[in-house]
Amino acid sequence: MKRPLLILLAVIISNLHVLSFHIVGGEMELVHIDGYRYNLNLIQYFDRAQTSNPGPDFSVLVYIFRNSDNTLIRTETLTLTTEEAVLYTNPECAIGSLATSRVFYSAEITLEPEIFNEPEGYYISWERCCRNTSISNIVNPGGQGMTYTLEFPPVFKDGKQFINSSPQLFPPLSDYACVNQTYYTDFAGTDADGDSIAYSLQLPYNSSSQVALPIPQPKPFLELIYANGTDINNIIPGNPALGITSSGFLTVNPTFTGLYVFSVLVEEFRNKEKIGELRRDFQMLVLDGCDPPTPPNAEVRLPGETEFYNEIDIINYSAAEEKCFEYLVVDNAGENVTLKAEGVNFDEEVSDIFEFSSGPINASGDTLRVEVCISDCPYLASEPYIIDLIASDNACPLPQRDTVRMIFNVEAPPNTKPFYDSPSSATTLVRSQPEGVSVALDELLIGKDNDLDSLRFFFYAEDYDPVAYGMSLDTVLDTKGEKRVNFNWNTSCQNFPFGDRNTFDLGIVLEDYDTCSFDSGDTLFYELEVVLPPNTSPQLDGPEALYNRQIKSSLNFDVSTTDADNDPITLSAFGNGFNLSNVGISFVGGLENGVIESPFAWELSCANLNITQTTSYSIFFVTEDQDFCEETNADTLEVVVNVVVPANNKPEFEIDDFYSLNINEEFVLDVIANDGDNSDLLTLDLLSVNSAPPSEGFSFERSTGSGRVSSTLTWTPECALLGENYATESYTVDFLVFDDNCPNIESQSISVTFEVSELAVDYGQFVPPNAFTPNGDGHNDTYTLSNLTDQIYNLPPDNCADQFQSIIIFDRTGSKIFQSSSREFVWTGNGADAGTYYFQIDYLNTDYKGTITLVR
Structure with missing residues (x-):
């Protein structure tokens, strides 16, 4: 090796x-x-x-x-x-x-x-x-x-x-x-x-x-x-x-x-x-680095020849000649050689033509000589056939091989064809039989062979098994050179599936057992029919062939099937390339005698359908009866449903894109959007969480509405929103509105700029009241500086530069009798005598002083 x-x-x-x-x-x-x-x-x-x-x-x-x-x-x-x-x-x-x-x-x-x-x-x-x-x-x-x-x-x-x-x-x-x-x-x-x-x-x-x-x-x-x-x-x-x-x-x-x-x-x-x-x-x-292989060398020498066989020559053998020759293999000493024969233009196994299948080259390196004898029967009856004689050694990594290709033309042993003695095979026989009978057709089929070879009959059918349809060949006589059979046929639907098939093209082949088993025979051809009992096909009714339905609508109809023979019938449905339940279709069908009616219901929702892939769906309704012969009598109805997706208008905002705000003053804005389709459900929200300004005084909630949607924005800006030295700053808030008009959902966004400014206050316009009458008559009973009808009597509002700090009230001696840090303070005058009092109002950068007369 x-x-x-x-x-x-x-x-x-x-x-x-x-x-x-x-x-x-x-x-x-x-x-x-x-x-x-x-x-x-x-x-x-x-x-x-x-x-x-x-x-x-x-x-x-x-x-x-x-x-x-x-x-x-x-x-x-x-x-x-x-x-x-x-x-x-x-x-x-x-x-x-x-x-x-x-x-x-x-x-x-x-x-x-x-x-x-x-x-x-x-x-x-x-x-x-x-x-x-x-x-x-x-x-x-x-x-x-x-x-x-x-x-x-x-x-x-x-x-x-x-x-x-x-x-x-x-x-x-x-x-x-x-x-x-x-x-x-x-x-x-x-x-x-x-x-x-x-x-x-x-x-x-x-x-x-x-x-x-x-x-x-x-x-x-x-x-x-x-x-x-x-x-x-x-x-x-x-x-x-x-x-x-x-x-x-x-x-x-x-x-x-x-x-x-x-x-x-x-x-x-x-x-x-x-x-x-x-x-x-x-x-x-x-x-790399493998031993260079030395392949075997194979030759063929025919009997009586001194030269080796030339691979293009055709070797002709008569039927009577011996068909043996010598196969010679030369290789390195000690190599184990395996011999194999392969048919080139036919499929049969031929390796048994070698005297033995493997053997070593002896230590002296002598030529390995093997006798090869081919069959007396040609592998192809009417043309030359080709055989490859292959010698393989046990080299690594793969065996090395040499092949001799030989072409043979072998005369087959003589043989006469068998023939039908009765009935004649010259014409096709046509036979019809009613369902349910068991008969012998043509009584006897008689085959003969002049060579006195043994005979056999067998069925020839292209796309069905005759035995599966009640056909049999039953021997009556079997001798050398003659065989007689009955061709029996059972046409009962209870035993055989004539409902699936009731006409048959059939050949009954007569063949002899000659020496070489070549296809040599005679064929009787039949055209057969089983006459089935009458049966009407079931009929489908109910749905139209075409429906156009808008997305988000429903489709409902009844499907019925009837059978005039009152046979058991089935009703079913399937989608062309899709599963009915997967797209939201409800249909039961069933098995009943004579009549079935079943409702069909389909919610054409976006959740059920993938409209981006297809808008047309084919549904097949199938009904079939189960008659005595189980004959295939089906009725099929195709229903095409086209899903209509209407055009969708974009929702629109009804607000401006710019507003001015003052610090510490509440700002209120109704953010409104409407939809041109009127019926769409709109959702209004900020475009993202980052759309809200960095302000604790800002408030806006997500909202929904049909055809029209609104949500109120409230905002009291803080001083921290202003720039350096209380400079005006602008903030952009992005709003989004989108509809639910699947599958083509539309949306709109708007960027609104809010300009936040310092509150301008004229502190010189403040004129505090100088008297009150706490006598219990419900008029002017307390002293306060907020929520008064006349604006000049109210404390000036706070801005970022100046804010209210406190109010202190003194009597004539300078004693403090009331103090508050609330802008909403109320002095009732309890415990104070009628007379004149003094007040001091402090802002961060502004002060007010004056007198108050308490009248009882």
Whole structure:
């Protein structure tokens, strides 16, 4: 065995620092279970060589989008189920620094037909950041992430269920590549539905951000940015560069060491129409220092020939000739050589044509000689067929191979076709049978073969199973060269689903068991019909085909269905691309005999609808009867509801944008706004909390109103709001009004400037009263200097420069008989005799003195 130079590899790998991040590739799968249930799987290829890497996540969250408009449908959580090692092609080539495991996440999900029915299909995505920092072919690999995607078709299409599973790919091998050595692997997978699969190289997708787990974003996806001259045609530089065939065979002969990332696009086709795709991301490690491989050399020598076989020649064998020849392999002494045969233009397994499948080259290095004998029966009946004879050794990192391609034209052993003796297969037989009978059609079907080969009859039907519809072939006579059967048919609806299908194109094939089992026979064709009992279809009634309704209105109508046969009938409804209850629709439907009536109710509110996405909704009402034969007799009615969004007028303010205020004087303003639509609910408030001025005397409350809204602003400015030396200052207050006219809510704001000034006071205009009469007659009974009718009798107001401090009243002797620091003081004169008294009124900067006469 050729092993790599491990000492040199250890040095190379320590310098590369490869696989510093734990996820090195992966893909997604969607596998049908039954009905509308699926397994959704995400597969990661996980670096297990670096023990410092964290373990796999316990779960992953994937997002499902709609292809037509990239709308998010929903999310699904997949949980970790298994983790297993990915094997080397040759385990003896393993190196400790390259070990990969396959991590499998899965969840069972339901794809409801009323949601997943859009012809353009859907896609699933999952994102992760970031990639291995040692990747050679992208810019800033530590800052570029990965997006896994899978596209799938609708589950309900053309009026019926559309079943599909995505292709399932074989796990990649945990191999490395070597400089100037051919690397190859089969990336192809299988498709459970028999769909065609095409493979191509693509640039991998980046993640949408550099956070560890970005929220998956809809299309378009970002591609990685390639570096160092690499691109889609040169992802891994080589001679040749990395490439893949349409059938999934990947090859490269790399010219430089490094760690390379690439993506394989897997497209799925049915009836030549693309129905889905997925991508597999993977990394490839390219090393240097591997032993130069010596591939085996394989040749073929035909009996009686001295020269080796020329691969363009066609070998012709008659039916009677022996079909054996010599296969010779030369390789290094001690190499173990494995032999394999593959059909090129046919699908049958042919490896058993070798005398043995593997063996070593002996110590003397002699040629390995193997006898090869091909079958007497040709693999293709009417044309040459091609076989590749492949010799592989056990070199590292991958086996080296040599292939001899041989072309054969083999004469088949003679055989005459069997034939129908009765009835004749020359014309198509037409048969109609009433429902409920069990009969033998045409009594006996008689087949014969002149070679006296054994015979068999079997059904041929393209899109149904005849046995599932009561048909059987029951043997009456079976001898060499002749076989007789009865073609029996049970047409009972109680046993078979003739309600689903009652006409059948059927072939009954007669075939012989000849030596080579070639398709050789005669076919009897029938056109069959089961005549079902009369049945009328149920009829839907009630709603109109089109409704136009304004947003914030309601839609109500009754849906009824009747069946003239009084069969049990069902009534149901579903939305085209949406769930009825999710948009606020109430509809029950049901199952009754003969008649069903069910109310439909829909509140077209902004909370229920996403008007920015669509304003048109299609709703399908379906009724079907359950007659004796369960015949599909359905009536369907489509109702289209267009949601009308009327134009919305902006609300307007009814206030000015400038007002003047004085310190210590209360200012009152009714802030008013109205709406041209009259019916909208308006909300009035400050634009933000920072809109209020820095004043304890400021007050304004949020308010609402229909069509018109107001709220009162009150403000008694403080001196602290003035500038230096009590200079006038301006303050801007921002008000906001908005309506509730969803989905197009309108708003308006206004900036109002308030100019705050010092209060101008004429202290010379103050004339205090000089007498009062406390005699209890209710007139002038107390002495006060506030709230008097004549303004000149009231104390001058305070401003920022001068404020009231106190009043003191003295008698003639100078004794203090009354004192107060309140502007609202009241002197009753209690205990004072009639006469003249003296007062002193003090402000910060102004004083008043005078006399008061107390008259009793």
